[in-house]
């Protein structure tokens with residue numbers, strides 16, 4: 107369970123650049139799911155861009171999701187408090203999951219990826235990230251750290267359009283120093 111402080115610290119940051127660029131280049135996207143929405147920075151960005159979003163999180167983050175939105179933008183967001191393994195997902199053109207799938211145990215991931223695949227519309231997209239093995243959290247028992255070929259295998263039903271591997275020294279959402287090793291992925295249902 108993530109501490110409340112994490113949500114307060116992360117609320118209000120800009121949506122991830124990879125998502126901003128993708129939405130600019132893909133105006134056909136009308137429906138999305140944010141899996142592990144946290145404080146909802148990406149959920150709000152999508153709602154502000156006229157996209158209907160289902161935001162999913164195991165924690166009750168509802169009070170963060172609607173900040174600074176107009177009434178019309180608020181109406182575009184539905185929140186489901188549920189774990190990924192149990193949630194029933196609606197159909198969507200886009201599913202995003204940032205800094206959330208690495209917190210799922212490895213053995214549970216194939217089923218969740220399958221769920222993502224079936225809830226995407228034809229030609230739908232998945233944008234997500236995973237931790238690599240040079241991450242300073244490597245070894246944490248409940249987290250998942252993957253090699254490039256393991257990600258390719260996990261996403262074998264998809265066409266991977268982009269896989270950017272990034273390493274950087276930085277901080278966590280609770281201001282602890284950390285080495286990040288992240289794979290950023292854009293994949294298409296095919």
Ligand SMILES: C[S@@+](CC[C@H](N)C(=O)[O-])C[C@H]1O[C@@H](n2cnc3c(N)ncnc32)[C@H](O)[C@@H]1O
Nearest residue numbers: 142143144163164165188189190204205206209
């Ligand atoms: C590190 S936060 C990232 C939040 C947000 N996506 C972001 O990038 O700021 C991970 C979020 O995923 C949620 N989460 C992790 N594992 C989950 C699971 N198995 N089912 C549902 N939510 C989960 C956590 O409750 C948390 O809010």
